[in-house]
Amino acid sequence: MFRRRVFSRLLPLIFSTLSTGAVSVNAQDQHNTSMHDSAHSGHHGHLGQAVNCTNLASPPWEGLPPYDRSKIKDLEVSLASLSTPAAARAAGFLPALGEIPGMGQHYVSLELSMNNDVDVDKPNNLLFANINGEDQLVGVAYLFMDKVNTDKEIPFESRLAAWHDHPQFAGPGQTLHMLHVWFIESPNGPFAGLNFWLPFKTAGIAIPNPCWMADEEMVDKIRFVSVMFAQFTQGIRGYLSYSSTPSTDESGKSRADIETEQIKRAKDASRQFGSTLDDSEVEKAIMAGIRDESAETLPLLEGLTLIADAPFALENEGLSARFLKFHEIAVQLNAAAKDNNKLAWSDAADSWIENSSEEEKEGVQRTLNELTNNQMSSEERDAAGIEQPTNTGVN
Secondary structure, eight states, X not given: OOOOOOOGGGHHHHHHHOOOOOOSOOOOSSOEEOOSSTTOOSOOEEOOOOOOTTTSSSTTOTTSOHHHHHHHHHHHHHTGGGOSXXXXXXXXXXXXXXXXXXXXXXXXXXXXXXXXXXXXXXXXXXXXXXXXXXXXXXEEEEEEEEOSSOOOOOSSXXXXXXXXXXXXXXXXXXXXXXXXEESSOOTTOTTOSOOTTHHHHHHTOOOOOGGGGGSHHHHHHHHHHHHHHHHHHHHHHHHHHTTOXXXXXXXXXXXXXXXXXXXXXXXXXXXXXXXXXXXXXXXHHHHHHHHHHTOOOOOHHHHHHHHHTSHHHHTSTTHHHHHHHHHHHHHHHHHHHXXXXXXXXXXXXXXXXXXXXXXXXXXXXXXXXXHHHHHSOHHHHHHHTXXXXXXXXXX
């Protein structure tokens, strides 16, 4: 059984490398990109197609067909009673996979997943992200197991909506198909696999102008900063939570008992669903969700200041000053976004990248590549000569 790790002795490594702990799932599927800095080496992945920034980057998604606009609004209204993690769990949705950059956390309904159908009114995944200090419902997802060349219809009319798939979670000849739908701003539209605004929102930093996504150099910078925000936020959450694990929940049940019950249900459902994950991998996926669900969160600016004053940072030469430098740049990014000052934001992003180590730059690119590969369909990966993912990526 998982027990919360003691993070204090690992924090210097966490914050110096900022290596991702994301599960191998999801990123968007059309816009070819490479990091503008030569240190950002790696293949050019499809990280999100350009959309009209005036009518497809935020609700009410006026650029969508009327059916899609209406359906997304109906979904948000009908799921209002499940808008908190506690309500989602009570309805049978379990947190899984942990916090993934650009996706938040998936809450999966084992019951709704068992029938392997696609009912547009009954998504079997809820997507939560921490915004303004609270975990909020930010979207939904549909998943089902089928052959690679599925003939199941996408439940929306827009050509922006497309299945991506995860063969690492399925048996031979099968794959796990998915589609995300966002209720909040999304720079690549409501059906993007990755929402690069989520790390900004969790960090409490103003999001850039979505029209900047038409500038390929700005896209690279936005994505780099977004992933770094996600990784810094995760590190801060780890620091805050390593010594403060609650022993019971609201019902009085011990956390250990709750974890045991949820993991058993997930293992049983995984077998029925036809997943190839073994019991240990299922346990890792569920525990990653439980771990991140229970972690305390601070806005990035406040968190960076806290970490800069932490004993481990003060005891390591240059570490405290480094966190304060990133704090200074984050303030600049926040102000530039609020002022809609593209040049100032670009300059601050350059400064953020310049103050990142080569190892951090490479780590961000690896994260983006991993997310990218898993957001594509199997056919797209084959066409691009990209190896199909395996379940070794499960966190």
